[in-house]
Amino acid sequence: MADERPSLYDLDLPQLEALFRRWGEPKYRARQLWTWLYRRLATDFEQMTDLPKRLRARLAEETRLYVPTVLSTLESLDGETRKDLLLLEDGEQVEVVLMRYIERRSACLSTQVGCAMGCKFCATGQMGFVRNLSSGEIIAQALHVQRQLQAQGRHLTNVVLMGMGEPLVNYENTLAAVRRMIHPQGMKLGQRRITLSTAGIVPGIYRLAEEGLQITLAVSLHAATDALRSELMPINRRYPLDKLFAAVRAYILRTKRRVTFEWVLIEGVNDTPAQAEALARRLRGMLAHVNLIPLNPTEGFAGRPSTPESIERFVGVMEAHNVPYTLRLRRGGDIQAGCGQLRRRQLAQGA
Ligand code: SAH
Ligand code: SF4
Numbered sequence: 001m002a003d004e005r006p007s008l009y010d011l012d013l014p015q016l017e018a019l020f021r022r023w024g025e026p027k028y029r030a031r032q033l034w035t036w037l038y039r040r041l042a043t044d045f046e047q048m049t050d051l052p053k054r055l056r057a058r059l060a061e062e063t064r065l066y067v068p069t070v071l072s073t074l075e076s077l078d079g080e081t082r083k084d085l086l087l088l089e090d091g092e093q094v095e096v097v098l099m100r101y102i103e104r105r106s107a108c109l110s111t112q113v114g115c116a117m118g119c120k121f122c123a124t125g126q127m128g129f130v131r132n133l134s135s136g137e138i139i140a141q142a143l144h145v146q147r148q149l150q151a152q153g154r155h156l157t158n159v160v161l162m163g164m165g166e167p168l169v170n171y172e173n174t175l176a177a178v179r180r181m182i183h184p185q186g187m188k189l190g191q192r193r194i195t196l197s198t199a200g201i202v203p204g205i206y207r208l209a210e211e212g213l214q215i216t217l218a219v220s221l222h223a224a225t226d227a228l229r230s231e232l233m234p235i236n237r238r239y240p241l242d243k244l245f246a247a248v249r250a251y252i253l254r255t256k257r258r259v260t261f262e263w264v265l266i267e268g269v270n271d272t273p274a275q276a277e278a279l280a281r282r283l284r285g286m287l288a289h290v291n292l293i294p295l296n297p298t299e300g301f302a303g304r305p306s307t308p309e310s311i312e313r314f315v316g317v318m319e320a321h322n323v324p325y326t327l328r329l330r331r332g333g334d335i336q337a338g339c340g341q342l343r344r345r346q347l348a349q350g351a
Pocket of ligand 2: 220
């Protein structure tokens with residue numbers, strides 16, 4: 001039978017306080033526990049030495065503190081990127097990536113097991129949808145990375161919600177996890193250092209604009225005409241480009257935040273001058289930035305990454321139109337740090 005005890009990582013601070021109130025515990029105990037979970041990164045009640053023994057025993061009895069275990073790890077050759085496959089309580093698996101750059105240490109977190117969006121080039125899309133992650137399962141990934149960094153005397157500076165899954169389809173749990181990441185008594189991450197990436201769930205973008213948050217929105221665009229985008233990303237049939245851009249403009253107006261557009265460069269498909277021109281037209285006058293990333297090839301998609309010549313031509317169009325862009329070279333390409341690829345390999349090996 002499923003374990004009905006509440007998972008501590010699924011509760012926010014007022015919920016923890018309510019639980020302790022029911023137990024007749026003073027309110028400050030909840031704050032203490034919160035600090036153990038999110039600041040001191042405890043993995044066991046026994047570590048929480050400033051909580052009375054009987055309270056620790058009761059917590060162990062009546063709540064869950066599940067810390068995901070690592071099933072396998074891939075480290076990139078340059079040592080900058082590490083990807084862990086984590087085991088969840090029900091046997092499902094998600095991947096979390098740690099990227100170490102000079103000034104920042106970023107965690108790439110998953111929000112779902114699988115994804116229902118079905119983008120053709122994406123390993124997670126090819127796998128289909130399994131289930132949403134709880135807010136606790138999302139935050140536990142950030143804590144996992146934080147523990148690794150702490151062991152090296154460092155700490156996490158950035159979070160990107162760009163692992164497996166579509167965050168705006170798992171809206172409540174994702175937002176609850178984000179609020180836990182930025183909590184001043186908890187992980188205390190900077191809002192602007194958290195990026196939420198979406199395939200373009202239009203109602204979710206409008207809703208996010210009203211949250212009063214300063215996180216960064218990234219939109220996976222990948223094509224600037226409806227015909228091509230619908231082919232690559234089926235969600236475009238439901239939310240075509242005009243509707244998507246209206247939502248993004250509203251988001252910018254409301255939050256005053258610059259939006260990032262992700263563009264995976266696929267040779268001969270979306271790296272043509274016509275697509276580059278169409279993209280530049282769409283972005284004219286917008287507070288936007290384009291992230292260009294050569295495709296990470298996946299088994300289920302025949303496309304290839306753009307050649308250096310095609311990339312140069314595409315970038316030339318961006319420059320001619322003064323579109324701000326970053327060309328991201330394939331960090332972690334050798335460990336398949338593109339989303340969903342580690343889990344797929346594991347499944348293929350029958351693990
Ligand atoms: N579902 C969200 C977030 C997860 S995907 C979204 O789609 O935005 C994170 C990013 O990885 C997206 O920009 C996605 O388009 C990109 N991506 C997916 N498959 C890829 C691949 N094979 N190579 C490079 N980037 C990929
Ligand atoms: Fe889902 Fe994002 Fe992959 Fe598309 S790119 S299938 S939305 S995870």
